[in-house]
Structure formats: C-alpha cells, structure tokens
Amino acid sequence: xxxxxxxxxxxxxxxxxxxxxxxxxxxxxxxxxxxxxxxxxxxxxxxxxxxxxxxxxxxxxxxxxxxxxxxxxxxxxxxxxxxxxxxxxxxxxxxxxxxxxxxxxxxxxxxxxxxxxxxxxxxxxxxxxxxxxxxxxxxxxxxxxxxxxxxxxxxxxxxxxxxxxxxxxxxxxxxxxxxxxxxxxxxxxxxxxxxxxxxxxxxxxxxxxxxxxxxxxxxxxxxxxxxxxxxxxxxxxxxxxxxxxxxxxxxxxxxxxxxxxxxxxxxxxxxxxxxxxxxxxxxxxxxxxxxxxxxxxxxxxxxxxxxxxxxxxxxxxxxxxxxxxxxxx
Amino acid sequence: xxxxxxxxxxxxxxxxxxxxxxxxxxxxxxxxxxxxxxxxxxxxxxxxxxxxxxxxxxxxxxxxxxxxxxxxxxxxxxxxxxxxxxxxxxxxxxxxxxxxxxxxxxxxxxxxxxxxxxxxxxxxxxxxxxxxxxxxxxxxxxxxxxxxxxxxxxxxxxxxxxxxxxxxxxxxxxxxxxxxxxxxxxxxxxxxxxxxxxxxxxxxxxxxxxxxxxxxxxxxxxxxxxxxxxxxxxxxxxxxxxxxxxxxxxxxxxxxxxxxxxxxxxxxxxxxxxxxxxxxxxxxxxxxxxxxxxxxxxxxxxxxxxxx
Numbered sequence: 001x002x003x004x005x006x007x008x009x010x011x012x013x014x015x016x017x018x019x020x021x022x023x024x025x026x027x028x029x030x031x032x033x034x035x036x037x038x039x040x041x042x043x044x045x046x047x048x049x050x051x052x053x054x055x056x057x058x059x060x061x062x063x064x065x066x067x068x069x070x071x072x073x074x075x076x077x078x079x080x081x082x083x084x085x086x087x088x089x090x091x092x093x094x095x096x097x098x099x100x101x102x103x104x105x106x107x108x109x110x111x112x113x114x115x116x117x118x119x120x121x122x123x124x125x126x127x128x129x130x131x132x133x134x135x136x137x138x139x140x141x142x143x144x145x146x147x148x149x150x151x152x153x154x155x156x157x158x159x160x161x162x163x164x165x166x167x168x169x170x171x172x173x174x175x176x177x178x179x180x181x182x183x184x185x186x187x188x189x190x191x192x193x194x195x196x197x198x199x200x201x202x203x204x205x206x207x208x209x210x211x212x213x214x215x216x217x218x219x220x221x222x223x224x225x226x227x228x229x230x231x232x233x234x235x236x237x238x239x240x241x242x243x244x245x246x247x248x249x250x251x252x253x254x255x256x257x258x259x260x261x262x263x264x265x266x267x268x269x270x271x272x273x274x275x276x277x278x279x280x281x282x283x284x285x286x287x288x289x290x291x292x293x294x295x296x297x298x299x300x301x302x303x304x305x306x307x308x309x310x311x312x313x314x315x316x317x318x319x320x321x322x323x324x325x326x327x328x329x
Numbered sequence: 330x331x332x333x334x335x336x337x338x339x340x341x342x343x344x345x346x347x348x349x350x351x352x353x354x355x356x357x358x359x360x361x362x363x364x365x366x367x368x369x370x371x372x373x374x375x376x377x378x379x380x381x382x383x384x385x386x387x388x389x390x391x392x393x394x395x396x397x398x399x400x401x402x403x404x405x406x407x408x409x410x411x412x413x414x415x416x417x418x419x420x421x422x423x424x425x426x427x428x429x430x431x432x433x434x435x436x437x438x439x440x441x442x443x444x445x446x447x448x449x450x451x452x453x454x455x456x457x458x459x460x461x462x463x464x465x466x467x468x469x470x471x472x473x474x475x476x477x478x479x480x481x482x483x484x485x486x487x488x489x490x491x492x493x494x495x496x497x498x499x500x501x502x503x504x505x506x507x508x509x510x511x512x513x514x515x516x517x518x519x520x521x522x523x524x525x526x527x528x529x530x531x532x533x534x535x536x537x538x539x540x541x542x543x544x545x546x547x548x549x550x551x552x553x554x555x556x557x558x559x560x561x562x563x564x565x566x567x568x569x570x571x572x573x574x575x576x577x578x579x580x581x582x583x584x585x586x587x588x589x590x591x592x593x594x595x596x597x598x599x600x601x602x603x604x605x606x607x608x609x610x611x612x613x614x615x616x617x618x619x620x621x622x623x624x625x626x627x628x629x630x631x632x633x634x635x636x637x
Contacts, residue, residue, distance in 0.1 A: 044517040141603050156380065157604065185379035185544065187604035190588035190596060198503075213518065215548070216590035243592060257522045259547040261574060265529050270551070272526075273519035283538050314583050 006173055006207055007033040007056075012068035012078075014055040021282040022161070026053035027231035028068070030306065033174060033207050038200060040222030040239070041211045044254075046277050048231040049211045050098060053178045057095045075174065090121055094172040096164055098179040103163055104151040110162055111147035117166060136165045139194060157188030163230045164192065168199055173206035175199075180210075181217055193221050215258060219243055224312075227251050228286030237313035247309060247320045250289045287317065295319050336406070337367035338538055339391065339425075339506050346386050360386045362562040363400070368506065368538045373529065375541040376571070377551035377585075378559030379414065384542045387559075388508040391540065392427045404506070411412035411637070423453050426504045430511035432491030435485035442494060443479045445500065455501055467497040471527055489520035503535070503583075510542040525552050546589045550574055558582045560611075568630030578632045580610040 009031050016023035025048040033039050043049045053314055054063055056070055056077065069076050072093060078080055096102060104113060114162040115125035123129070134144040140161040151159060160180060168175060177196060181189040182231065199205045210222055218225060218239065225242045225249070227235045246252045253273045276294040287293070290300040297319055304316045317323075343452040346361040361383040368374055378384040389395045392403055393409060402409045402424060412421055428434055436445065446464045450457055457463060465475040471493040483491060492512060499507050509528070513521045529552055531537055543549050549556060550570060560581040566573055577583045584607045588596075596602070614634075618624075621634035 044519060046621045141605065184356050185604075186546065186585060186590075187379065188604055188609070189590070191604050193590075194596065194598075194602060214590065215518075216592050219592045220596050254519060257519055257553040258592060259522070259545075260593065261547050261550050261586070261589060263547075263551055264570070265526065265551055269526060270522045272522035272524075274523075276520070277517075291475070299330070 004035045005032045006035050006073055008069075008071040009056075010069045010071075012052075012055065012070055013066035014049075014051060014059070014076045015064055015066055016062045017064045018062050018281075024231050024283050025063075025280055026055055027280075027283075028303070029233050029235060030229075031233060033171075033209060033225055035207055036200065038197065038208045038210055038221055040218035040225045041209055041228060042213065042215050042218055042225060043228035044213060044277060046230075046280070047228040048280075049228050050178055051231075052228070053095060053176045053209070053211055057089065057093070057176060066176075085211040087121075090117075090167075090172065091170045092172055093174045093176070094167045094170070095176045095178060096180050098182070104159060106151055109148055109150055110154075114147070114166060114169075118169070121170075123170075133165065133169065136169065137162075140165055141191075157184055157191065159186060160188065160192050161195070164195060164199075168205050171204055175205045175208045176211065177208055178211045179213070181212060181214065183193075189217065190220075193217050197221050215243075215255065218264045227254070230283070231280055231317060232288050232303075234289065234317070235313075235315045237310075241310075241313050247313075247315050247323065248289075248294045248317050249295050249319075249323060252323075253292075295323050335369050337403075338370050338405060339368040339540075340403040340406070341366050341387075341391070342401045342403070344387065344390060345398050346390060346395065347398045355397070359562050361390070363396075364559075364562075364564045365400075366557060366564065366567060368540065370505070370538055371532050371536040372554045373532055373539045373541055373552050374555040374557065375543055375553035376557050376559060377543055377546060377549050379544060379585075381561075382559040383562040384559050385510055388427060388510050388540060388542050391506070392425065392508055393421070412628050419453065423502050424505040425498045425508070426502060426506075427508040427510060428492065428495045428499065428512050430514050431468050432515070433483065434496065435495060436491060438483055440482075441479070442481055442483070442486075445494070449498055449501055463501065467500045470500060470531075471497045472523070473497065487520075488516050489524060492516065492524055493527070496524070496531070499537075500531065500535075502535055507537055507539045509543070511544070512541070513548070514543070514545070521548075528552065546585060547575075547591065555620065558585070562624065563633060565633045566631070568627070572627060572630040574629070578626060578630075580614045581607055584610070603613075 005101055009029060012026055012029045014026040016025060029052060041049050055065065059065060070078050118125050118129060123156050137146060138143045140264050142158060142161055146154065146162065184192060200208060210218065212218060222239050225237060225239050226233055229250050235242060235246065235251045242251060246255055257270055257272050259270060273292055278288050278291065285303045287300040287304050290296040299318045304318050306314050306316045308314045342365050344361055346362045348358045348360055350356050364387060376384045376387065386395065390397050409421060412418055450460050468475040473490060473493050478486060478490060478611045515523050528539060532539060541553055553570050556573045558565050558571045565579040577586055615636055618634035620637060623631055624634045626632050
C-alpha cells in the first residue's frame with residue numbers, strides 16, 4: 001500500500017493569521033490519497049475542507065502553513081518554493097476550483113484562455129495541443145466550436161465542463177475538485193461527477209480529492225470518505241462503511257439528518273443537529289464537536305487521538321466504543 | 330394531503346411571463362408559459378425545477394414583484410391584479426409573504442433585529458400595544474431565544490437563525506401564503522432539517538400554505554404534500570407528491586429522478602448519461618402523445634403530454 005500512496009498528509013496545520021489571532025481551519029489533518037482512488041472530503045461550511053485544498057495548492061495570506069507535511073510523489077510540497085511548485089501545478093497536481101463558473105475571463109474566447117494557460121506554464125499552444133483539447137471537449141460532450149466562443153455564450157454546466165477539461169488537460173496525477181457540482185443543476189451535477197470518475201477510469205487523471213458538502217454525491221462516486229468537522233478529520237473509511245456504519249457521533253448525526261427520496265415528514269421526522277459549528281478563531285484543544293455531542297464526557301476536553309477501528313476505518317473520538325454503530329440508510 | 334373540499338387559498342390561471350431585452354434587436358424570453366395550479370390551506374406545495382425554469386418568476390408574480398404578461402392570480406378568489414392603493418396592497422402583504430434564499434441580503438445590515446420587527450408593527454399592525462411580548466412569543470415559536478437575538482445585528486447571527494427570524498416575521502403577520510424561494514439552499518445539512526420541520530409544524534397548526542420553491546428533489550419529497558415540476562417555463566407534471574415521485578411520466582421528470590444523487594442508491598454506471606439528450610426525448614414524447622395536452626393521468630396527477 002505504501003508504494004501506492006501518492007499524497008501523504010501528516011499532521012497538517014494551516015491557520016488564517018489575522019489581527020485577532022489564528023483561525024485554525026486545518027488543524028492536525030492526516031490522510032493519504034492512494035493511486036487511482038477518488039477520496040471524498042465532506043463537511044459543512046466552515047469545517048476547513050476548502051482551506052485544506054488551498055493549503056495544498058496555493059496558500060495566500062492570511063492563510064499560513066504552520067506545521068506538518070504533505071508528501072506528494074516523494075516530495076514535501078509544503079517545503080517547496082513558490083516557483084518550484086508552480087511547475088508541478090497543472091501538470092502533476094491540479095485544482096478544479098469552487099466558483100469555476102466565474103473563473104473564465106469574460107473578454108477572452110475559450111480558445112485564447114486555453115492557449116494563455118499552457119503558455120503560462122511554459123508549454124507550446126500548438127496545433128498538437130489544440131488537437132488534444134478538441135478530443136477532450138468531444139469526450140465531455142461539447143462541440144469543439146466552443147473554443148471560438150465567449151464564456152457568456154455557455155451555460156453553467158458547459159462552463160463547468162470547459163473548466164474540467166482545462167484542469168485535466170495535462171493528465172495530472174492528482175486532481176482536487178472543490179465543490180465542482182455545487183452550483184449546478186441536478187442533471188449537470190450527475191454529468192460532472194460521473195465525468196470525473198470516467199477521467200479516472202480512462203487513466204487521464206490519476207487520483208482525485210472530491211471536496212463537497214453533499215454526501216449524496218460522494219456516495220455516488222467516491223471510493224473512500226473523509227469527514228471533517230471544525231478543522232479536524234473525525235472519521236475516514238470506505239464509502240459503504242461510513243454510510244452504512246458510521247461510528248463518530250457527528251457522522252451519525254449528519255447522515256441521519258439527510259433527506260432521501262422516499263422519506264416524508266409525515267412518516268419519518270428527520271432531526272438536524274442542535275447548535276452551531278464552533279468558532280475556529282483562537283480555538284483551544286479538545287474535540288470540536290463536543291458542544292453539540294450527546295455523548296460528551298470530561299475527556300472530550302482533550303483533543304481525541306485518531307484510532308483505527310479496522311485497517312481501513314479510522315475515527316477521532318474518545319467514546320466511540322460506548323456509542324456503538326448506528327445503522328443508517 | 331390536498332383537501333379538495335376546501336376552497337383554494339391561491340389559484341393561478343394560465344400565468345405567462347415574457348421578458349424582453351435588448352434595445353434595437355428586441356429579444357423575448359418566455360420565462361413562464363401558461364402555468365395553472367391551486368393551493369389549499371395548510372398544505373405545502375413544492376415547485377421543483379432547474380435554474381432558468383421559471384420557478385422564481387412564478388413566486389415573484391404571486392408576490393406582485395412582477396406583473397404577469399398574461400393570466401390571472403386569485404388570492405381568496407380575488408384577482409390580485411385588481412388590488413388598488415396602499416391599503417389594499419398592505420392587506421395583501423399581510424397575508425402573502427416571501428422568504429428568499431440569501432438570508433444575509435434579506436435584512437438591512439444597519440438595523441438590529443428588534444427594529445426589523447418594529448417596522449412590521451409600524452406598517453402592518455399599528456394598533457398592537459404589547460409589541461415586545463408578541464415578538465418574544467413568535468421568536469420562541471421558531472425556537473430562537475429572544476434575549477440572544479433581539480439586540481443583535483444581522484451579521485452577528487447565523488444563516489439558520491436569520492431564516493428563522495424571517496419565518497417568525499411571517500408568523501407575526503399571520504400569513505396565509507408563504508412563498509419560500511430556495512429557503513434552505515444556503516444552509517448546512519445539519520441546520521436544514523430544523524427549519525423544514527418548523528415550517529411543516531407551522532402549516533399544520535396555523536393552516537398557512539407554503540409554495541416551496543426548490544431544486545432539491547429529496548427535500549421536496551420530504552416536506553411537500555403536492556409537487557409541481559417545471560421545465561423551461563412550463564409545468565410539465567403536477568400531482569400528489571407520492572404519485573409524481575413514484576410514477577413519473579414526463580421524460581423530463583424521469584431524467585431528474587435518474588440524476589438525483591441518493592444515499593444508498595447508486596447511479597447506473599453503464600448508462601451513458603448526457604443531460605442534453607432529454608430535449609430529444611421530450612420532443613418524441615410530445616409527438617407520440619399528440620393532441621392530449623395537459624392530461625389527467627389519475628385523480629391527483631396531471632402531466633403535460635403534448636404541446637397542442
């Protein structure tokens with residue numbers, strides 16, 4: 001397994017350093033991405049999932065790397081200089097950003113945008129390159145004529161596909177997809193999410209980290225899930241294990257609050273989680289979920305250690321043995 | 330369930346809205362085309378569609394924020410286009426209110442919460458003496474602690490709290506019809522259900538009706554008695570929620586259900602799913618059912634079978 005790990009993140013901490021103190025958005029995150037897998041990263045807004053992506057890809061002040069490593073293909077990308085990492089970006093590791101729909105320049109045609117981008121990375125925008133672009137566009141069911149169009153002429157779903165083609169054009173080993181389906185209609189959501197799986201299956205991209213708040217989408221496409229809460233990773237494991245046998249109180253509460261087609265209020269009343277997520281500014285130690293957790297004990301004042309329940313399934317909770325598994329779905 | 334014995338509180342007949350744009354080359358967009366439905370007291374109707382389907386435009390016309398190009402809207406059997414003067418409009422807005430997607434833009438950022446409620450009293454309920462008492466009562470009904478929210482500015486409250494405040498405002502007015510446009514789309518999964526349950530409880534106890542505009546099929550199923558599906562400005566399918574969900578007939582509705590991500594049920598990986606192909610399916614469907622129009626397929630289920 002060790003040889004197949006392409007990204008190994010150990011105790012990564014990245015805080016937003018602002019005048020009032022530190023917003024601890026990524027606080028001791030440890031996980032691996034294995035070659036060929038789609039790792040789903042789920043959590044509510046403010047849990048640090050997008051910050052995690054930005055920490056790995058592009059740190060801009062006030063986001064600051066505090067400690068921890070992220071070893072990507074044998075090299076710690078946290079220790080890399082800006083220019084050195086710039087060479088890897090797009091070619092080896094690539095991000096499909098949130099709000100990708102606004103990522104295109106309104107005054108440039110899609111073709112110009114493609115050309116500018118590869119030139120920025122020191123590669124020729126020649127006919128061989130554009131042949132490849134056209135092939136990819138056809139693959140995502142877009143007419144290659146979109147290259148002559150302006151972003152305003154495309155629908156949201158089409159723009160998202162263009163962005164996915166751009167981000168994966170150099171066959172990166174790892175793609176970080178940050179909420180790429182969130183602004184889309186359900187039909188385009190299915191297309192975009194399935195497309196990522198297809199790109200992986202065809203070997204165009206190596207692995208992917210799929211960040212979203214929508215567990216239902218992750219269930220469709222991810223191999224493993226990583227659940228974040230308040231800057232901590234609370235539970236990791238294969239999709240089926242997490243969805244059908246969650247052990248962390250937060251994962252359990254989150255899953256049981258999700259509506260499913262077939263569940264009506266008059267038959268089954270779903271409850272949300274009481275309270276609100278913690279303020280991460282200058283937050284101290286301890287389990288971040290403890291204020292909302294029905295099982296909290298004195299021990300939760302200490303930050304829980306991550307334990308393996310099974311080789312694949314790990315959890316950060318002091319009391320999981322007393323809680324038991326809840327069958328959901 | 331929809332109680333047919335009752336009179337509809339809101340009736341919409343052949344509602345059409347055409348937007349025109351451009352100065353020299355006028356372009357016309359038919360945002361809503363000949364939409365008809367009825368809402369009954371105490372029921373929740375969801376209006377489901379993708380972006381650009383016209384669902385928000387319908388909500389805005391009911392709220393008199395837009396003037397329909399054609400068609401009529403009746404509230405308690407009165408045509409709302411005939412409302413004249415401030416007094417009549419104020420009476421209408423006492424009974425029909427909207428709550429929108431972004432709670433942060435629904436509040437004036439410079440006003441504390443108590444002032445928001447004061448304005449409601451000033452405009453709609455000038456005769457009420459025990460303002461403070463009443464406000465506290467409705468806040469408790471939406472599970473907010475009056476002490477904690479009343480003297481706060483909007484930015485000091487969470488999205489869920491703000492949406493609850495808007496619902497509390499509607500409760501204060503004793504609203505009969507609430508247009509909830511993507512009410513919980515910006516909220517997190519863990520806070521959503523609390524708001525939805527609250528809405529359902531209020532409908533049950535006060536007889537308020539809700540037009541629940543959403544793009545989320547699972548949420549629509551969870552909360553609504555009655556479901557309407559919109560596609561490109563037309564109502565393509567409507568009926569009792571269970572019937573529409575378990576026996577969808579229009580190709581567009583079927584495509585929606587095929588693409589909805591559902592936990593515990595995976596998409597068919599072998600199916601080559603392309604959203605664009607639904608246009609062809611719809612054209613074929615209309616052609617093969619030519620002449621049937623908007624047809625009743627069961628006592629509580631109607632489908633647009635063809636355009637003629």
